[in-house]
Amino acid sequence: GQSLEQPSEVTAVEGAIVQINCTYQTSGFYGLSWYQQHDGGAPTFLSYNGLDGLEETGRFSSFLSRSDSYGYLLLQELQMKDSASYFCAVRDRGSGGYNKLIFGAGTRLAVHP
Amino acid sequence: EAGVTQFPSHSVIEKGQTVTLRCDPISGHDNLYWYRRVMGKEIKFLLHFVKESKQDESGMPNNRFLAERTGGTYSTLKVQPAELEDSGVYFCASSQGRTRTQYFGPGTRLLVL
Numbered sequence: 001g002q003s004l005e006q007p008s009e010v011t012a013v014e015g016a017i018v019q020i021n022c023t024y025q026t027s028g029f030y031g032l033s034w035y036q037q038h039d040g041g042a043p044t045f046l047s048y049n050g051l052d053g054l055e056e057t058g059r060f061s062s063f064l065s066r067s068d069s070y071g072y073l074l075l076q077e078l079q080m081k082d083s084a085s086y087f088c089a090v091r092d093r094g095s096g097g098y099n100k101l102i103f104g105a106g107t108r109l110a111v112h113p
Numbered sequence: 114e115a116g117v118t119q120f121p122s123h124s125v126i127e128k129g130q131t132v133t134l135r136c137d138p139i140s141g142h143d144n145l146y147w148y149r150r151v152m153g154k155e156i157k158f159l160l161h162f163v164k165e166s167k168q169d170e171s172g173m174p175n176n177r178f179l180a181e182r183t184g185g186t187y188s189t190l191k192v193q194p195a196e197l198e199d200s201g202v203y204f205c206a207s208s209q210g211r212t213r214t215q216y217f218g219p220g221t222r223l224l225v226l
Contacts, residue, residue, distance in 0.1 A: 004155070031213060042117070043156070043204065043217040050213070087156065089212055098144065098168055099208070101215060103156040 002026045005106035006088055011110045012078050020073045020107045022088035032064050032071045033101065038084045042113040047073065048091075075109070083111045115139065117218035119205050123198035126225045131193040134221045138187070140205030145188050146208075146215060147180060159203075162188060195225045 004024045012018040022032065031050035035043040049055055049064035049071060061074040075082055085108050089101040118137045126132050136144045147159040159178070160170040164185035173180070177196070182188040192199055203221050206215040 033213065035217070040219070042219040045214050045216070048213050089156075098161060098163065098211065099213065099215070100146070100158045100161060100169060100205075101148075101156075102158065102171075103148075105153075105155040 002090075002092075002102055004088055004090060004102065006086075006104040006107045008105065009108045009110070011112065013112050014078055014080060016072065016074050016078050018078060018109065020075075020086050020088075020109070022071045022073075022104055024069050024071075024088070024090050024102075024104075026090045026092055028092040029066070029069075029090055030093060030099070032062070033089045034060075034062055034073045035089060035090060035103075036084050036089045037087065037106070043087060046086075050091075057082055078111050080111050080113070083109060084110070116178060117205055117207050117216050119203075119218040119221050122219065123222045123224075125226065126195055127226050128197055129194045132195055132223060133190065134192075134203050134223070136188045136190070136191045136205030136218060138205070139209075139216055142207035142209050142216075143185070144208040144210075144215075145182060147188070147190055148204040148205040148206065148217075149201050150204065150220075151198070156204065158188075192223075195223075197225050199223060200225045 034046040035044045047062035064071040085106040087104045145162040150156045158172040162182040202220040206217045
């Protein structure tokens with residue numbers, strides 16, 4: 001089967017750093033994406049790792065180790081507005097060579113003052 | 114540039130009824146995806162259109178679900194007849210070419226009573 005594991009909830013305080021881990025087991029793998037979703041909103045693309053290593057985008061960084069089937073999202077200088085659900089998603093090969101995304105169940109991040 | 118839009122935002126129907134969900138992708142995006150999130154679980158892939166053609170429908174749960182994308186623009190997803198287990202949030206996403214980023218709509222929240 002195909003599965004992605006990530007913690008269900010994480011709590012942190014403003015200004016802190018938090019890391020959300022994701023381990024995956026999928027039949028195919030082309031890369032790991034991270035999406036943010038505020039309650040009632042659309043999942044919004046944050047970051048993508050196709051190769052091993054760290055990708056940095058402002059306060060957000062994402063890391064991938066393909067040999068360990070593991071990645072993480074690092075959020076720095078947390079702000080209240082970062083309270084949301086965060087999903088890791090494996091970019092897998094669908095029919096005809098196009099992409100499809102296989103998602104984890106999501107991690108709900110609560111940022112407190 | 115307008116994002117992905119979905120209609121309706123919410124739908125409450127009775128078991129056995131029919132519901133049609135609509136998705137308007139970002140203008141010019143050839144790829145259109147449908148996903149579903151049931152009962153707080155992971156977001157699951159349903160199917161993928163490239164223009165008007167179904168590229169991958171491996172995630173469609175059964176033949177009560179029918180997706181169309183006439184003319185390669187907007188798409189509809191019809192559930193007929195709806196069952197209780199169809200309740201959830203139905204997301205649409207679009208992307209251009211073989212890019213890795215999929216842009217999601219806000220979803221349609223379907224409740225089957």
